[in-house]
Amino acid sequence: MEETVPRCDAPIVRVSGFVKRYRRHEAVSGVELTVRKGEIYGLIGPDGAGKSSLMKAIAGVLSYESGSVEVFGVTVDSERAAEAVKPHLGFLPQGLGLNLYPELTVEENIDFFARVRLASEERLREDKARLLAMTRLDRFRDRATKHLSGGMKQKLALICTLIHGPELAILDEPTTGVDPVSRRDFWAILAEWLEAKGMTALVSTAYMDEAIRFHRLSFMSKGRMLTAGSPSEIRSLAKGLVVTFESNPQSDAVERLKTRYSQVETLGSSIHVFAPETEAPAALAEIKKTLGELPIEHVHIDDPELEDVVVSLLLRERNDQPDAQAALREGFATGQFDGLAIEARELVRDFGDFRAVDQVSFAVKAGEIFGLLGANGAGKTTVIKMLTGILPPTGGQGWVAGADMRQAGGAIKERIGYMSQAFSLYLDLTVVENIRLFAGIYGLNRKDTNQRMAWIIDMAGLSGYEFDRTGGLPMGVRQRLALGCALVHQPRVLFLDEPTSGVDPIGRRRFWKILSHLVRTEAVAILITTHYMSEAEHCDRLGLMYAGRLVAEGSPAELKRQLVQETGPLLEITTDQPGHALAQLTKRGLSNMTWAGSRIHLLSHDPVQDEARIRTALADCGIAVQGIRTKQPSLEDVFVSRVRALEQAASEAR
Structure with missing residues (x-):
């Protein structure tokens, strides 16, 4: 039956x-x-x-x-x-x-x-x-x-x-x-x-x-x-506040803060601390006390996001994890590389009648993280493949680590590390076999291979996985292995194409500690693509691509300021029914809105008038407004607003 x-x-x-x-x-x-x-x-x-x-x-x-x-x-x-x-x-x-x-x-x-x-x-x-x-x-x-x-x-x-x-x-x-x-x-x-x-x-x-x-x-x-x-x-399981500020020298400030706080993260020039205090004055006072004579500037204090709470819960589970940055100090040393590490000049790539990359130009200095952002299909991966010698350009020029990308493909490959979207690993090999293979490809001798092997396993948290088949590893573990293989020959320049896609928050933060050390201490240059807008905050400069073109460039702070100048400040609306509220407000003619978790974000030219309209419209629908405040837009707000405006312009032009 x-x-x-x-x-x-x-x-x-x-x-x-x-x-x-x-x-x-x-x-x-x-x-x-x-x-x-x-x-x-x-x-x-x-x-x-x-x-x-x-x-x-x-x-x-x-x-x-x-x-x-x-x-x-x-x-x-x-x-x-x-x-x-x-x-x-x-x-x-x-x-x-x-x-x-x-x-x-x-x-x-x-x-x-x-x-x-x-x-x-x-x-x-x-x-x-x-x-x-x-x-x-x-x-x-x-x-x-x-x-x-x-x-x-x-x-x-x-x-x-x-x-x-x-x-x-x-x-x-x-x-x-x-x-x-x-x-x-x-x-x-x-x-x-x-x-x-x-x-x-x-x-x-x-x-x-x-x-x-x-x-x-x-x-x-x-x-x-x-x-x-x-x-x-x-979120209520981890009490505290998130304090973001600047302090110099940043590396000294981070070392002092780590003696007291379990969550200390660098975001570009800023430091992000999850403090246990629930009152802002007390949280700030403790941070100042910990920093001693070091200055503290541009302070922002806010409630923790869900990611801060999740990391806090995970840290309780993993209180014996080694410090990835300590492993780096012990096992990584590269020569300094001065000047421009990457330069793209009017790069073009056509696939038949389709132009995937259209006149793209930018430069990345040694000791700098440059992030390429863009919607899927914008051309980011194609740019990386041209610069690394995988794809020949249809037009334009490029130099990587001092070598011309058109004529020095072998020299470029020896000087760079590349981690692709597809992991670039051999899934039928074990972790150890993959590391040995990449070491052999880059010409390391047995002694150096064994040293790098030990460093990669420590740095990437691969202990216990050494003899596991790579295809059976969890996605985050596989990503860390791929990073280790890209670093096996101590390259001057790193190309990372969505390196933390699918990786848990602690894994991503650990990953970025490694990258931050490589950049700030070893002067490695990094070109990275990512869809985690919180990660893009780590970049010194960003380039936004759309339909194969580079349409905006600047630091994270500069891109946010540009958006506010063009569209007005950001209103954040909190309700108990954000999806329903968004639909009702859209029907009433409000545009440039996005659904951000339990909140709605609206870029507003007239915040006072728009707040009144929002409160009236939602009250008419029986939707309770829990709060409306003005705040700085996030990089995700920048990304979504710019891409949607470009899509609208392209649609009108067709």
């Missing part, structure tokens, strides 16, 4: 005592979880926490050792039970577009998934048009999937997951590797499908600014559920 899916008011998902083992390793231990109808339930936690294993079991594609998993009231403990619930599910696995067929076009993929999942023709036409418009993939209907950028593939993968109107969507890190504008597209789609279709969603994410959008969430570490609750309940 076939399993049937009962319809009742019981929870959509109920997990009890869940245990999953891989050979002798217990990946998930005794997890409890309940997902209610109509909510977005989140899973957050570091790499290897067990999130993906749990989600696969709920989706019916992974067996487990003990406990129970119920979906729509059916106990998913056999292939027959899994098949009974799968028609009502949409499952998006971790990885960019892994559920897609690369040879099919965008539209052919959507149509294929719709027919396999038995979506009605009437629903298909309506939903396909809506989803293509929301993701801005409608112009690419006839493009082969293999020719899409990573972010475009992921947006298409989401469409294919939702096209049959699932009652439960299980989405494993769906926005990893996706630019901020596309991430906001994703959340707009999810919010609309929950409201219009009554869908429920179970979502994992590596972006803590996204986690604030969950109705409820669970925080996992080492296979266990550490805590669960609403985002506000999770």
Whole structure:
């Protein structure tokens, strides 16, 4: 007799005592979880926490050792039970577009998934048009999937997951590797499908600014559920304030602060400290006391974000981790390199009739971090591939570490480290075998290889993984290995293409400690691309690319000032229904708004008048306004505002 899916008011998902083992390793231990109808339930936690294993079991594609998993009231403990619930599910696995067929076009993929999942023709036409418009993939209907950028593939993968109107969507890190504008597209789609279709969603994410959008969430570490609750309940677990300021010499200030505070992070010229005090004067007084005679300037004090709290909870779990910066002092030494380390001059790259890079020029000095930002497909990776000698340019010139990129490909490769989006590792080799291979490629002898091996394992936190096959490593661990392999020959210049995509907050902060040391102490030059706008704050200068062109350049502070001058200050609106509030305000003619977690951001030319309009409009809709304040825009606000303005201009020009 076939399993049937009962319809009742019981929870959509109920997990009890869940245990999953891989050979002798217990990946998930005794997890409890309940997902209610109509909510977005989140899973957050570091790499290897067990999130993906749990989600696969709920989706019916992974067996487990003990406990129970119920979906729509059916106990998913056999292939027959899994098949009974799968028609009502949409499952998006971790990885960019892994559920897609690369040879099919965008539209052919959507149509294929719709027919396999038995979506009605009437629903298909309506939903396909809506989803293509929301993701801005409608112009690419006839493009082969293999020719899409990573972010475009992921947006298409989401469409294919939702096209049959699932009652439960299980989405494993769906926005990893996706630019901020596309991430906001994703959340707009999810919010609309929950409201219009009554869908429920179970979502994992590596972006803590996204986690604030969950109705409820669970925080996992080492296979266990550490805590669960609403985002506000999770944030209340770590009391304190975030103090951001400048102090010089910065390195001296950081060393002093680390003697008292567990969370000390450099962001460009600023220092970011999570202080345990709950009153601003007390927090500032303790920091001044710790700094002694060192100056403190440009102070900003705010409540901690969810990422600060998550890092605090993880640090309690990992109180014995070695200091990556100490390992660097012991094991890394490069010669100084003066002058321009990278120079691009009017670079052009065409692929047939398509111009991927159009007259791009910039320069990076030794001891500087230059960040390339841009939407997926903007041309950032193509620029890196030209400068590293992987792709010949169609036009323009470039120099890297003193060598002409057109004529000195071999010399450039010897002087640079390159970490690509695709990890650039051999997945069938072990960690140790990968390091030895890269050391051999760069001509290191046995003694130097062994020294660098020990340094990389220490620096990247790979102890215990040395003889594991690389393809089976958690994503964050694999990324740290890739960085170690890029540094094995102590290069003068580092090219890093989305190096921390999918890595947990502690892993990212550790990664940036390493980069900061390389730049400030060893005068290494770094060119980096990233979709974490909080990471872009680490860069000395940024270049924003759009449609193959460099459209803005400056320090993070300069780009924020330019935005305020052009569009006015930022109003931050806090309500208990941000998604509904955003929709209502848009209907009433307010534009240039974005949904930022539990808040709405509005760039306003007239803050006083706009605040009055907002309060009146939301009161008319019965939406409570918890607060409206003026604040400095974030780099994500800069990115989204500029890209959307450029997209609007391009649309009007067509």
